[in-house]
Amino acid sequence: MQSPPAFSVSEAVARAFEVQPIVDIHTHLYPIQMGPLCLMGPNELLTYHYLKVETCRQLPSGTSIAQFNAMPKPRQADVVWRTLFAGNGSPLSEAQLGVVTVMSSLGLNPRSDSLAEFRALFSQTDPEAYVDLVFSKSGVSRVYMTNDPLDDLEGPAWREGFERDSRFDAALRLDSALAGWPGSTAKLKALGYSVEDDLSSRTIAELRRYLDDWIARMDARYLAISLPPDFAYPCESAIATLLGAAAYPTARDHGIPAALMVGVRRGVNPELRDGGDGLGKWNVAFLENIAREWPDVNFLVTLLSRENQHELCVAARKFPNITPFGCWWFLNNPSIIREVTAERLELLGSGFVPQHSDARVLDQLLYKWTHSINAIAPVFVRKYEALRNAGWPLTEQDVRNDVARMFGGGPLGS
Ligand code: FIX
Ligand code: ZN
Secondary structure, three states: OOOOOOOOHHHHHHHHHHHOOEEEOOOOOOOHHHHHHOOOOHHHHHOOHHHHHHHHOOOOOOOOHHHHHHOOHHHHHHHHHHHHOOOOOOOOOHHHHHHHHHHHHOOOOOOOOOOHHHHHHHHOOOHHHHHHHHHHHHOEEEEEOOEOOOOOOHHHHHHHOOOOOOOEEEEEEOHHHHOOOOOOHHHHHHOOOOOOOOOOHHHHHHHHHHHHHHHHHHOEEEEEEEEOOOOOOOOOOHHHHHHHHHHHHHHHHHOOOEEEEEOEEOOOOHHHHHHOOEEOOOOOHHHHHHHHHOOOOOEEEEEOOHHHHHHHHHHHHHOOOEEEEOOOHHHOOHHHHHHHHHHHHHHHOOOOEOOOOOOOOHHHHHHHHHHHHHHHHHHHHHHHHHHHHOOOOOOHHHHHHHHHHHHOOHHHOO
């Protein structure tokens, strides 16, 4: 047996990530053509809800959270900058570090005493060129949006029509339509779907028509929903009924995955608005029930509690139609990314999608992937070195193939 040429595993892993176009399977990013939904530049970056929350922990004296919330975005960004970057200690949180990485990658001085330089760069750059710059620098080739036809901003964009930027794929998000039933019936009726509050067969049929119509209209590649930690399945609840009667048969019939994002407790502190959500541990037995009842549906699953991660890996071993994806939200920190990626490799091999960015502001692609790959690459190096030491004649192409399979879109395909 001829041994493959000797090579440095760490260099091979680094090269594999350098050449692999990243497909980001969960973001809140939108193309410029979708108007106000597209968030980019310093004012949006600095008012990311992670940073607003961290600012609200140390607001300048005399400024209440309510007063901070009421500020126009540029002023809010200035308060965030002064509070988190120009005075009160080093920017050590992941969200703070992210801004530093973004500014450095744009050639800006992250220790500037104001956002003036960043604002000047952004205002002098053509928006399309800025989008191209961020995609090119970040190594991301495509992102999946979070699309909601019932959203007051997004719905009109789809109805008016816009030129699709091929770098933005669609994922049909079901929270507003299905969670909190029957809260969505008025909006669904306004779109022409004859749903009623009761979950009659007609209402279910109309909901399935809504899903069919918008999967086709958006060319949605998967369905997604976020759920609280007390979500149970099976259950008499409206959400469990609607998922079982409408969402999952639709995913099966369209041959597209259904994403489950479980563990978020919305609005634990409403005063923090979009930053006010918390988390809780889910009972993964309910995931096993769903996977068992729907063997023909592929479930992309990401759970918000760190304490759920190991049992998610075990559930994925029991049910091949469960694919863990990403280190979601409060897990998207290097210390946890390292831990979760290692246990996923040990339990699932390459059968999972290690990361998504969850980016809300386009500029964030410049840090979320750099930080994630810096955390993930050493985990891969240790695993490949163990594989080679065990006698596997590892080649550099093996490494590239694995990285392509795990970061090139996973079950959604490249
Ligand atoms: O439900 C979700 O998609 C979450 O990612 C968001 O609601 C959350 O605000 C977020 O962006 C976290 O990073
Ligand atoms: Zn998200």
